[in-house]
Amino acid sequence: MYTSLQLEFQHIVGQYSTDQNLIQSYWLEIKKQYETAGRYYHNLSHLNNILEELNEIRAEINDWEAILFSVFYHDIIYDARAQDNEEQSAQLAKERLTILQLPESKIDLIFNQIVATKQHQKSTNSDTNYFLDADLSILGKDWEQYKTYYQNIRKEYAIYPDDIYNQGRKKALTHFLTFETIFNTPYFKSKYENQARLNIAREINLL
Helix, strand or coil, X not given: CHHHHHHHHHHHHCCCXXXXXXXXXXXXHHHHHHCCCCCCCCCHHHHHHHHHHHHCCHHHCCCHHHHHHHHHHCCCCCCCCCCCHHHHHHHHHHHHHHHCCCCHHHHHHHHHHHHHCCCCCCCCCXXXXXXXXXXXXXXXXXXXXXXXXXXXXXXXXXXCCHHHHHHHHHHHHHHHHHXXXXXXXXXXXXXXXXXXXXXXXXXXXXX
16 A cells, blocks of 8 residues: 555656655655654555545546645644644645745645645635545545544544543534535535534544
């Protein structure tokens, strides 16, 4: 799995640089960050799952390259105690991609896509909506997969006692249920919306 992620990443970076040392260093940075101890959900498996979801609808994506960069960098900075992981991840992506001399408009798109994962609000950009929906696709998987997901999230927040964690988790889950639709695209809505609402309600009842 990780070999395919590496090849995918090195291919898109290779569109902008022939410096193999630079390309390798970029990949090793991503691998190191996503394999940091304490990452039980926000790891390379998460990236792989997003890419699997998006590959199913690749023909619908306008800028596949930008989507890929957004996927690889969107959780590169992840600290359960921080409130600005998305902004920090977006900024790091901007710094790395500026060195690669990507067009400024593409860098801005990637930056905004990464920041958008903070609130998961519907965007005017269709690619962004597909990316956000793929990022949330775990919510609509079968209960056993969902259960593993929320157990791994709990492990990532192990620094917090149950009363504090449960209160925060319930607030976040309830927020999703206030959305008219959790998923912004017809494709993901039809695929995952109903099961996601059932899963979320079931987890809330367990908190």
